[in-house]
Amino acid sequence: GEKRDPVKMRREREEMERRHLE
Structure with a gap:
């Protein structure tokens, strides 16, 4: 399964x- 990567x-x-800011 796909692991949840908080960093990514x-x-x-x-x-x-x-x-969005640009």
């Missing part, structure tokens, strides 16, 4: 927020 999820969310 947080990194993806940070990138999404940065793109």
Whole structure:
């Protein structure tokens, strides 16, 4: 099964927020 990666999820969310800010 897929393991939940808090670091990956947080990194993806940070990138999404940065793109939204730009």
